[in-house]
Amino acid sequence: MLIGTVVLAGLALGLCAVLVLTDRLLPAGKDPVTDRIESLLPRIQCAQCGYAGCRPYARAIAAGEADINRCPPGGEETVRQLAELLGREAVALDTTLGSANMNRVARIDEHNCIGCNRCVPVCPVDAIVGVQQTIHAVIAAHCTGCELCLAHCPVDCIDLVARDA
Amino acid sequence: MKFAVAPGPHTAPIASVPLTMRRVLYALTPAALAHVWFFGSGFAINFFVAAVTALVAEAAVLMLRRRPTRVPLRDGSAIVTAALLAFAIPPLTPWWIPAFGAATAIVVAKHMYGGLGRNLFNPAMVGYVVLLVSFPAELTQWIPPRMGDLDYEHLGFLAHLVYSLTGTLPPDFTIDALTRATPLDLVKEGLRSAQTYTEIRAGSLFGGVAGRGWEWINSFIALGGLYLLYTGTIRWHIPIMLLAGLLVPATLLWLIDADSFATPGFHLFSGATLLGAFFIATDPVSAAESDRGRLIYGAGIGLLTYCIRTWGGYPDGMAFSVLLMNSAVPLIDRYTRPRIYGRD
Amino acid sequence: MLEYTPDRRPTGGLRLPAHKEASVAQPIARGFVPRTLILALQQHQGPATTPVVSPGDRVLKGQVVARARALRSAAVHASTSGHVRTIEDRLVPSVHAVHRTRCIVIDTDGKDEPLPPGKGARWPQDPERQLKRIRDGGIVGLGGGVFPTAEKLGAHTPCKALIINGVECEPYISCDDVLMREEAEGIIDGALIMRDILSAPECIVAIERDKPQAIEAILEAGRASGDASLKLADIPTIYPTGGERQLVEMLTGEEVPSTHYPSEIGYICQNVGTAFALHRLVRAGQPLLSRIVTVAGDGVARPQNVDTPIGTPIGELIEFCGGYRGEVDRLILGGSMMGYALPNDEMPITKGGNCIIVAARSEVRQDFSERYCIRCGNCGTACPARLLPQELLRAARSDDHEMLDEFGLTDCIECGCCDVICPSQIPLTEVFRNAKFAHARYQRQHVFSAETQQRYRRHQERQRADARRGKDLQDNLRHEVETDEAARQRAIEAAIKRARQRRSHDADQD
């Protein structure tokens, strides 16, 4: 009886120790949760969630610091998928954050572009091409409609148009 | 002119679950009648109790789960489960045995896994196995078949009913005097106590190839099975492979040593072999999904049954083999997925 | 002509009630001229054609009304004489659904006046010109796929065999059957023309076994042609052996890889109707003006096959067949398996329109209530593509796109077998059709997102690198500036010194 109890308890403790040790010692590798969350996000890097991009936001969700309803381009669908992945209740999308959506792309009005080149570095996906003093253009196939470039144009010549227009 | 549209295909469906279940019940009818003829009305009472319990249990669970009840109750699957259960348990038995078995089958084996189509295990067999391990005494009280023992006096319908409801037998009867071991029991015990197979089967419970009465019931079951095959309700893969899985080792070992192994004919017509091959293992829900998977699945059940009968602790092993192979189904499915047309 | 039975059994499939007796009992009805023609500019798979007539123009039978500008296109002709009423957008049935497209609407004048025979009607020898002639002749696959015939015949992969598809396995459709009975010589001639264009070593005509008269007629015509490369394969009567991929597997044992067309592995499949149309183009100079359409079902007075001018409004065609009879429940374009229901009868017959089923209630599926999948596996057994529809169903209903990929959603040919055989009456095919849209969207989205992520990474890396380089640059500059300072001081000092020296030197000289 006593021997049995001792052996079992010892076994349990020993296994606990092994578990804890493996958890501590083995390299953490990539962060699978963050990866999976990120793969559900639209990954258009619009920063409307208030983080510098999708991955930081994914990290924040994984760490429990951010709610799952902060991605406007992803919309309700993304909230639903995130809720499913994380086993949480789906919450309504926070609509105050922004209105970026993936069905629109930026377009530069050639008549007004002054070639200041300020929009080029702010585009997170390098969808704007052009050099100083020439007309710039948006590669529609690469543009995510994240709206980041809009505020940086001194002459307000960037518009959002429907993706297929 | 305007017309209503509907999605294709427009050809009306050519199969339906209620039809399938109805055919299964038709196919079981001759065997059921034979059962009643050989063993008395116990079967009918048990079937009735099991069917009512199954339907009530199903309705109750569906309501608790807030699911529509009408359609599932009418599909007949609960009745088929009840019928299979009634074939599995002894005819002379208290009413709560079929009731408990049917309730377990429906509530635990079927609905706890998500209802028809989601259950991993064959409900009837789960019900039977739970009964077998919980109430071994009741489940081994088989009565001998008509013609097995000429001095034997069979109970009438009323006496059966009274025993079922109250557990009392007519005066002058004792349960021990009424019950006999089944042929499978006899063979198992006999072989264990160093009798030869020929000696064992000289006993009065044996008929031409297997247990008296049993061989007939099982023949009718085989007939029903052929009807199912003919109507396309079941396909040949599982029954044929199950029988092969059982008969091939049986034949081989019997050829090697005819004294200590039963004949293949005995295996074929005893216990639940044919019922299992045509009616239990072919339950679509808990079987493997592809044809290749079904070959493996069927053969596995046959082989396991033979092993349990010959070397295991139970006289018949059909229920356990079916459940064991049920649990192997996800694995089988995984490795027998058909290669999609045009893909490597 | 050799007749043989392929020794392979088709994968999956179903034996279905044929429902063809009524329409094959009549000979093809000819000479039908509708009051209106609605000629869609896009009746084939490929870019639309460009109209070359304007409203008010008088057009003659056989006159080109819209030209094929692109290679993967086929011209459209006026199928009878009349006046162009208008050119406008209309709903037109295409391969899988009704779509809105530009149409030339013609009021016919009933004179059926043909274009005077033009010059240069001789069939050219040069393959390129032959293909152009086929394109200009408006010939497309008449089996329902409406693939431009010129494009198929111009395939670059060497052709191992030309397969003439007369299987016609779908319920109700009998237009190929009657055509083979009545025009076997023309079909064989067309097939041989195709074989020559492709330089195919062999030409197999495949016909389902339940059409003995068609088989007989084709055999006779084949023997009469005396061509040794012709063969006739009789195919078991199982739906859908007439599908291109299924037929190729059945006849050759080869499977067409998922992502390829049969032509890419050297098998060209052509419908018998297409062969006949080609024969007419080559021998009589007549472009594709009409096609045989089966009008079937219990809801039409006289079920029969009609030689129908392309562009005929379906209502007029039904009128020609005696009009509606009794209560009509559904109007189906195509067979009862792959066909789809039309919202009205004002749409035209296009080049791909092989059959119109005017269905009474009792003929078509009415009950759309479904039960749980009982995993019976019937669907998998019936699936000609060897899919597991029950697994696909689960994946589709839970939006599991990885599983959809794994279980081969895109390999589903939407034949409907699983659907019809399912004892729980689950509308599997409809689920898969919808899932295909969702899946395609998901795939696009997924690919876009993944690329975007890549681009963002590179953007970030570059910015970081830029920042680093920028700092280095500044450091260097400062360093340079600092060292420069000393150097300049020295240089200045040196210059002053030199200046002084010079001055003193000059002073010395003075």
Ligand code: SF4
């Ligand atoms: S809001 Fe923009 S940056 Fe934030 S997760 Fe969504 S797409 Fe990415």
Ligand code: SF4
């Ligand atoms: S045929 Fe229907 S019920 Fe049977 S497995 Fe397929 S989907 Fe499920």
Ligand code: SF4
């Ligand atoms: S519809 Fe698709 S899944 Fe169903 S049988 Fe046809 S090919 Fe297979």
